[in-house]
Amino acid sequence: MSLPRSLEEIKEDIRGRIGRRAPFLHADKTEAEAALAKLTGVEGEPWAAAWSELGARWEKKARAEEAAGHSPSAREAYLKAYGYYGIARHPFPNSPGKQAAYRKTCEMYLAAARFLIPPLERVAIPFPDKPIAGYLRLPEKRPAPLIMHWGGIDNWKEERHSFAEAFLKEGWGCFVMDSPGTGECPVPASADAHRVHSAALDYLSRRPEIDSSRIAAVGASFGGYWATKMAHVEHQRLRAAVNWGGGVHYFFQPEWQERSRHAPSYLFDLIEARANLFGKKTFEELIRVMPALSLKTQGWLDKPCAPLLLVNGKEDKQVPIEDFYLLLESGNPKTARLFSGGHMGNIAEIFETVVGWLHGMLDGPGWK
Numbered sequence: 412m413s414l415p416r417s418l419e420e421i422k423e424d425i426r427g428r429i430g431r432r433a434p435f436l437h438a439d440k441t442e443a444e445a446a447l448a449k450l451t452g453v454e455g456e457p458w459a460a461a462w463s464e465l466g467a468r469w470e471k472k473a474r475a476e477e478a479a480g481h482s483p484s485a486r487e488a489y490l491k492a493y494g495y496y497g498i499a500r501h502p503f504p505n506s507p508g509k510q511a512a513y514r515k516t517c518e519m520y521l522a523a524a525r526f527l528i529p530p531l532e533r534v535a536i537p538f539p540d541k542p543i544a545g546y547l548r549l550p551e552k553r554p555a556p557l558i559m560h561w562g563g564i565d566n567w568k569e570e571r572h573s574f575a576e577a578f579l580k581e582g583w584g585c586f587v588m589d590s591p592g593t594g595e596c597p598v599p600a601s602a603d604a605h606r607v608h609s610a611a612l613d614y615l616s617r618r619p620e621i622d623s624s625r626i627a628a629v630g631a632s633f634g635g636y637w638a639t640k641m642a643h644v645e646h647q648r649l650r651a652a653v654n655w656g657g658g659v660h661y662f663f664q665p666e667w668q669e670r671s672r673h674a675p676s677y678l679f680d681l682i683e684a685r686a687n688l689f690g691k692k693t694f695e696e697l698i699r700v701m702p703a704l705s706l707k708t709q710g711w712l713d714k715p716c717a718p719l720l721l722v723n724g725k726e727d728k729q730v731p732i733e734d735f736y737l738l739l740e741s742g743n744p745k746t747a748r749l750f751s752g753g754h755m756g757n758i759a760e761i762f763e764t765v766v767g768w769l770h771g772m773l774d775g776p777g778w779k
Contacts, residue, residue: 414673415673416673416675416678416679418450418451418452418453421453421678421679422447422450424678425443425447425678426440426443426444426447429443431758432758433497433562433566433570433573434494434497434498434501434565434566434570435494435498436494436570436573437490437491437493437494437495438494438495438498439491442465442495445465446461446462446464446465447461449461453678453679453680454506455505455506455508455509456506456507456508456509458499458501458508458509459499459500459506459508459509459511459512460499460508461499462495462496462498462499462512463495463496463499463508463511463512463515465495466492466493466494466495466496466499466512466515466519467492469488469489469491469492469495470488470489470492470515470519472488472491472492473485473488473489473491473492473519473522473523476488477489477522482526483526485526486523486526486527489519489520489522489523489526490519490520490523490572492515492519492522493515493516493519493520493522493523493569496512496513496515496516496519497512497516497569497570499512499515499516500512500513500516501565501678502564502565502678502679502680502681502683502684503564503565503593503680503683503684503687505680505683505687513594516569517569517595520569520572521533524546527548529548529549529550529551529579530548531546531547531548532546532547532548533545533546533547534546534547534586534614536610536611536614537610538597538607538610539597540597541597542597543588543595543596543597543607543610543611544568544588544589544594544595545568545586545587545588545611546568546575546586546587546588547584547585547586547615548575548579548584548585548586549584549620549621550579550582550583550584552582553620553621554619554620554621554622554623555582555583555584555620555621555622556582556583556584556622556625556626556627556650556773556774557583557584557585557586557615557621557622557625557626557627558578558583558584558585558586558626558627558628558629558769559585559586559587559588559608559611559612559615559626559627559628559629560574560575560578560585560586560587560628560629560630560631560634561587561588561589561590561608561629561630561631561634561637561638562590562593562630562631562632562633562634563590563630563631563632563633563634563635563656563657564590564592564593564632564633564684564685564687564688565593565684566631566632566634567589567593567594568587568588568589568594568595569594571587574587574629574762575587577762577766581766581769581770582774583769583773584620584621586611586615588607588608588611590630590633590634590637590688591604591605591607591637591688592604592687592688592689592690593688599688599689599690600688600689600700600704601689601703601704602703602704602709604637605637605640605641605644608628608637608641608645609641609644609645612626612641612645612648612649616648623648624650625650625773626648626649626650627649627650627651627652627653627769627772627773628641628642628649628651628652628653629652629653629655629765629769630652630653630654630655630657631655631656631657631755632655632656632657632729632730632754632755633657633658633685633688634655634657635653635654635655635656635657635658636654636657636658636659636662636704636706637657638652638653638654638655638657639652639654639657639659639706639719639738640706640711641717642654642716642717642718642719643706643711643712643714643715643716643717643742644711645717646714646715646716646717649717650717650718650772650773651717651718651719651720651768651769651772651773652717652718652719652720653719653720653722653765653768653769654719654720654721654722654738655722655723655755655761655765656722656723656724656727656729656730656754656755656756657730657734658730658731658734659705659706659707659712659734659737659738660705660706660707660708660712660734660737661731661733661734661737662730662731662734663701663702663703663704663705664701664702664705665698665701665702667731668682668685668694668697668698668701669694669698671728671729671730672694674728674729674754675728675753676727676728676729676753676754677729677754681729682694682697685697685701689701707737707741712737712738712741712742713741713742714742715742715743716742716743716745718746718772719738719743719745719746720745720746720747720748720764720765720768720769721735721738721739721745721746721747721748722747722748722749722750722756722761722764722765723735723749723750723754723755723756723761724749724750724751724752724753724754724755724756725749725750725751725752725756726751726752726753727753727754727755727756728753728754729753729754730754732749735747735749746768748761748764
């Protein structure tokens with residue numbers, strides 16, 4: 412088991428993520444250094460304050476650009492503001508400052524969305540107690556094939572923007588939502604929380620602009636678990652699904668949680684962020700609720716499954732590679748591709764693989 416990371420190790424990791432990985436995709440190296448210089452730890456309030464200051468600076472610029480009628484620069488400034496506020500709430504809003512930053516993340520992203528092409532529609536799908544919130548974007552050519560996608564414990568629907576842009580360039584529509592226990596999702600993680608994804612699929616299948624026979628699901632990190640479950644639960648309605656680095660059985664066992672609790676690929680508060688999905692706070696609470704999510708224990712692995720692609724880095728310290736072997740040894744045949752590197756692997760290479768495979772599933776062998 413790895414030891415907790417030092418503050419300097421965390422800062423150095425952040426420097427390597429600037430402009431490359433969420434939530435730092437929209438960050439500037441010089442501005443980020445100013446925020447990092449203020450940090451003497453990663454406690455919630457100081458962390459939120461350092462990054463929210465940059466968010467507020469770009470928010471002010473964005474509003475001025477919009478008032479002046481400069482739409483392109485207003486859009487980019489709003490995206491900058493949303494990016495910094497998104498860092499400020501990372502990995503989840505566990506303090507007042509982080510909660511305020513999360514609200515600003517959503518506000519700034521929707522402000523930027525007013526200038527996106529194709530346009531973004533914020534939808535509210537009926538669900539008991541609280542609607543399912545999601546962002547829908549569709550290409551001009553319709554009815555369009557569609558990618559439903561979601562992230563993991565800290566990559567919420569706003570941070571899926573770059574993937575939405577990439578899917579749209581391929582000619583697909585995209586619908587992004589929060590995974591159970593994150594963002595605006597109406598339910599915490601549980602053995603039956605996939606019902607939010609099924610409810611979203613119900614809604615999307617009824618939209619005339621969407622080709623209901625060509626809908627795929629892509630889940631990243633912990634979200635890969637929900638994509639895999641949907642591939643089994645909704646095998647008749649999903650054309651394809653992608654598990655990009657998600658566990659399905661061994662991951663949920665106490666032994667793995669202990670082994671991975673200080674995984675070097677995660678910045679900080681990994682166990683707390685996982686526990687937050689279930690409305691819990693401690694390691695002890697987490698290991699009591701985690702095992703119920705096992706797809707092996709639930710009896711799904713030998714049932715029919717939609718075409719499923721498994722991709723990840725083979726040196727992953729957050730999710731055990733044994734879970735992919737278990738999927739390959741169970742039920743319908745799967746497609747798998749492992750890459751060098753840790754959790755999620757080499758993002759550029761993996762995404763190219765995912766896109767190519769999805770074209771084959773959604774558009775047929777002659778799609779080029």
